[in-house]
Amino acid sequence: MQSEMMKRASELLADGTVVRVLGWKNGEFVYDPTPAVFDSAEALEKDFVYHDFCGSNLSKYLIKLSKLEGKTLVFLKPCDSYSFNQLLTEHRINRDNVYIIGIPCDGKLDPDTVRASGAEGILGISTDGDTVTVDTMYGDVKLNKKNCLLERCQVCKSHKVVVYDEMLGENGEENPESGRFDMVEKLEAMTPDERFAFWRGELSRCIRCNACRNICPACSCEQCVFDNPASGVSQKAAADSFEENMFHIIRAFHVAGRCTDCGECSRVCPQHIPLHLLNRKFIKDIDTYYGDYQAGAEAGSRAPLVNFTKEDCEPNIVYKGGSKK
Numbered sequence: 633m634q635s636e637m638m639k640r641a642s643e644l645l646a647d648g649t650v651v652r653v654l655g656w657k658n659g660e661f662v663y664d665p666t667p668a669v670f671d672s673a674e675a676l677e678k679d680f681v682y683h684d685f686c687g688s689n690l691s692k693y694l695i696k697l698s699k700l701e702g703k704t705l706v707f708l709k710p711c712d713s714y715s716f717n718q719l720l721t722e723h724r725i726n727r728d729n730v731y732i733i734g735i736p737c738d739g740k741l742d743p744d745t746v747r748a749s750g751a752e753g754i755l756g757i758s759t760d761g762d763t764v765t766v767d768t769m770y771g772d773v774k775l776n777k778k779n780c781l782l783e784r785c786q787v788c789k790s791h792k793v794v795v796y797d798e799m800l801g802e803n804g805e806e807n808p809e810s811g812r813f814d815m816v817e818k819l820e821a822m823t824p825d826e827r828f829a830f831w832r833g834e835l836s837r838c839i840r841c842n843a844c845r846n847i848c849p850a851c852s853c854e855q856c857v858f859d860n861p862a863s864g865v866s867q868k869a870a871a872d873s874f875e876e877n878m879f880h881i882i883r884a885f886h887v888a889g890r891c892t893d894c895g896e897c898s899r900v901c902p903q904h905i906p907l908h909l910l911n912r913k914f915i916k917d918i919d920t921y922y923g924d925y926q927a928g929a930e931a932g933s934r935a936p937l938v939n940f941t942k943e944d945c946e947p948n949i950v951y952k953g954g955s956k957k
Contacts, residue, residue, distance in 0.1 A: 633735065633801070646673070650704060651701075652670065652702070654694070655681075655682065657679040662683075663746065663757075665683070665686050667693055669704075682707070684757060684777070689896050690706055694730055697730075698726040698729040702729070703730065704731070707800075708732055710788075710794070713734065713793045714927065715894050717931040718850065718927050720932075721928075722852070733800050735801065737804075739778075739785035741757075749773070764776070782899060790926075791803075791805055816909060819909065834905050834906060835877060835880055835905065837903040837905055844900065848896060850886075850887035851887065858879065889918060
């Protein structure tokens with residue numbers, strides 16, 4: 633797939649359709665590729681990569697790139713395309729300045745799981761069907777891909793690229809029976825005290841690095857409320873339980889109805905906090921109370937929280953301990 637992507641990108645650069653390409657290049661380590669911009673075929677040949685560690689969602693970078701002169705070519709995986717549509721709905725991206733090539737995806741690898749499976753000193757990677765061959769300093773290690781996927785890929789909601797100018801390879805299908813709400817249901821079945829203990833244990837590890845906020849496509853404000861120097865919580869490590877809870881829960885409320893469940897927040901968290909579960913709880917509740925809705929499935933769609941209908945549930949409905957009271 634990498635060679636096909638590079639070939640097509642070079643062609644579009646050469647004929648002037650695009651003036652830059654948004655893709656990936658390897659970081660300090662091969663298992664840590666980073667989004668990158670390429671402006672020539674030579675730059676692509678030198679640094680462009682695409683492999684099963686390329687989990688980064690590229691859509692948010694288009695907020696700035698789409699405002700530049702000339703078109704930007706971007707490669708969008710299925711989950712990226714939902715985020716792109718949502719940003720388009722919110723008028724954050726200039727669609728006329730973006731050329732999208734959709735790329736199929738059957739899941740990306742979790743570097744921590746790969747290393748924990750015995751692949752230390754990773755130098756390279758190749759995938760053949762369900763088998764991943766990891767080239768390490770100590771020899772090749774073969775792993776079953778399904779056992780090393782990122783959490784979001786294990787319960788992928790859709791293999792379908794929902795917006796593109798051209799598709800490279802076969803497009804996939806939605807996967808409504810993915811089981812992505814299974815863990816949310818387990819949390820709902822807990823007592824309030826058990827849930828509080830679970831989230832206190834998880835959120836207490838937060839170091840307020842802001843990686844989750846900075847990577848999130850739905851967090852696209854030019855100035856975040858948490859950067860307000862008068863707030864008392866600007867750019868500082870969590871000092872007590874109130875602040876730890878406040879930051880993540882308020883952020884989850886801010887993206888409610890807009891989160892596409894791309895899972896980037898949990899992927900980049902250095903403390904491995906399952907932040908996606910907060911967002912999935914909101915998604916599940918919206919589906920329950922207002923009908924099935926997937927943010928980003930269609931550009932221009934109105935989220936249930938901002939689209940009143942007479943069939944909406946009454947605002948005084950209260951759920952306690954998982955049951956209606």
